[in-house]
Amino acid sequence: MWTDPTCPVARTVDLIGDRWSLLIVRDAMDGARSFTDFQQRTGIARNILADRLRKLTAHGLLAQVEAPSGKRRQYALTAAGQDLFAVIVTLRQWGERHAFEAGEPHSVLVDEHGAVVPPVVPTSPDGTPLSSGTTSVRK
Amino acid sequence: MWTDPTCPVARTVDLIGDRWSLLIVRDAMDGARSFTDFQQRTGIARNILADRLRKLTAHGLLAQVEAPSGKRRQYALTAAGQDLFAVIVTLRQWGERHAFEAGEPHSVLVDEHGAVVPPVVPTSPDGTPLSSGTTSVRK
DNA sequence: CAGAATGGTTTCATTACGCAACTCAGTGGA
């Protein structure tokens, strides 16, 4: 099924590598829970949203949970879904750096004190910043 | 044109949020340079590969460069393309954690000394690890 | 120079996506 079945990047892209899944996860992290909530935030077509919610649920990124007080069922991120946080953040930071013209306004990710989240950078165990030139894939 | 014009995540997903673009970038980081090289590594259809290489080039992630000794032109990552390193790494690490059965073999990212790259985690300026619960998007 | 390899393009069938209309169950107010 995969070109390279042992590559984690390929598997991840196979699960969330489309136009909408990551935006659904983004909005779930930002508090979206209901069908219409997702639909209005993303602007996705309703049938596609239904399909993506099904797939994300089937793959264990989302789960349908009972709402507290007799309300309708809602979608919530599972632990695996929450764990995409670092992916969303790096995507966001790349976009901030490269997808906007100079001076063009865009939203910014801040921590609970309002401080801008500094760039996420992969490092080796001793803290040395890494790049594609200083890393390799071991099979 | 954009899904959400001010969200960096949406813009980034608009550029590379499909089944193949990220795999092309992954392979470029792993040394792929020629058309057939990309085609064989990813298994993508040739017409789609041509289209993606055009788009990635148009968006400034790849550039066509003259090869050293009168060889054919090749594709190389631009600085913006190289800067996707953190995105690829977080996708890879998520996949390692969640897209494989226990004990199922997969490739691993190592630094130049062969040490496994530790999990990338967003932090606030003081080094505190962050999650979706401790961050928010400021418009 | 002939043959092979490279880097695509074209054609056509299949699939995915997007929009609008429709269904259906569960509130919610009079």
Place this chain on the structure above:
DNA sequence: TCCACTGAGTTGCGTAATGAAACCATTCTG
């Protein structure tokens, strides 16, 4: 209780994207 309303999808259908395979023009290579 009755019935309108909202939320959560599903269905139908037209358009766009994708994939497989064949085809073509340069560029190497012997």
